[in-house]
Amino acid sequence: KSLGADKSVIMRQFVIEAAVTSSLGGLIGILIGCVATTAVGAAVGINATPTPAAIIISFSVSVGIGLLFGYMPASRAANLNPIDALRSE
Helix, strand or coil, X not given: CCCCCCHHHHHXXXXXXXXXXXXXXXXXXXXXXXXXXXXXXXXXCCCCCCCHHHHHHHHHXXXXXXXXXXXXXXXXXXXXXXXXXXXXX
C-alpha cells in the first residue's frame, strides 16, 4: 500500500503465493508418496501403485487447503494500515 498498491493487488499477491506454495508442496508430497508406496509395495510383495484419481484428489486437496488458509493472511494484509505495518517491522 505504501508504494501505491490497492487492496486487490495485495490480495492477489498473497493468494498467488499461497497457490504456488501449496502446488509445489502438493507435487513434492505426491512424488514422495508415489516413491514410498512403490517401495513399500515391493518390500511387502504386492503391486501398490497410486491411481491417477488418487493423485488428482491429493493435489486438489493440497491446493484447496493452501488457498483456504492463504486467504486469511491475504485479507489481513490487504486491510492493514501501511504506517502500522512499517512501525511494527
